[in-house]
Amino acid sequence: MTAMHHFPVQATILSAGNDKTEMKSMPRVLLIGVRPEAVDLSDPSFPIGLTNEKVAAGIRATVADMRERGWEPGLCAVHPDSVEADVAKSLTEKWDCIVVGAGIRIPAGNLLLFEKIVNTIILLSPGTPIAFNTSPENSGDAAARWLDRP
Template sequence: MTRVLLIGIHPDAVDITDPSLPRGITHEKIAAGIEQTMADMRSRGWEAGFCSLRPETAQADVVASLASAWDCIVIGGGIRIPPPNLILFEMILNTIIRTAPGTPVAFNTSPENSADAAARWLR
């Protein structure tokens, strides 16, 4: 079975006041987007996992999630897009490189297209 891991910030830990995030974003909308992408992945017959990060424990969270083997890892836009998260994004990417070498990494543009992002690298 294909296994895909989505790495994202826990919805309650997202600074929804950040102007680089879409207007009208709420913690509830973020949570709903994550649930939708997990359902989309499962509907494709994949085992879907979500590494829910809090900035203060992010590296340990990623390492724990990578204890299992994944066929693709998707890093969510909430990590990549807001400029204050640059160092967090670098840490996550370098942790993946060290902990899961050779595993494809994909990037979504919204929670709704995370499965499409993974599919690009699962062919």
């Protein structure tokens, strides 16, 4: 079963146009990462001293950063045994950008997991920008590269 978290925030912003008021939706950003308890911390790709608690704290900080940027964040915490179903469930909602976490992309042993995630996104959410972080701390910057495009 997927751990999909939808963080409630105000969904629209009112802004004054010329002589009418227009509705503008807040950007919605989905972060896809391995469930903290499922991260293989013995993998040499991860920094020494990384713990499941630090991974979870990094995710919480990422969500807070996205809120501070005025975005509506979502989290899809996948398990390696159910990754395609986990991602598919998250993609029943519309997202403006999807960030795939470094914990999925960087460890060589996660290549098949990474492929499954990217291909599921392409099949179920065509046209949605996909961004990649190098750590939870720069997930917002990764999404901004695609959200801020003209």
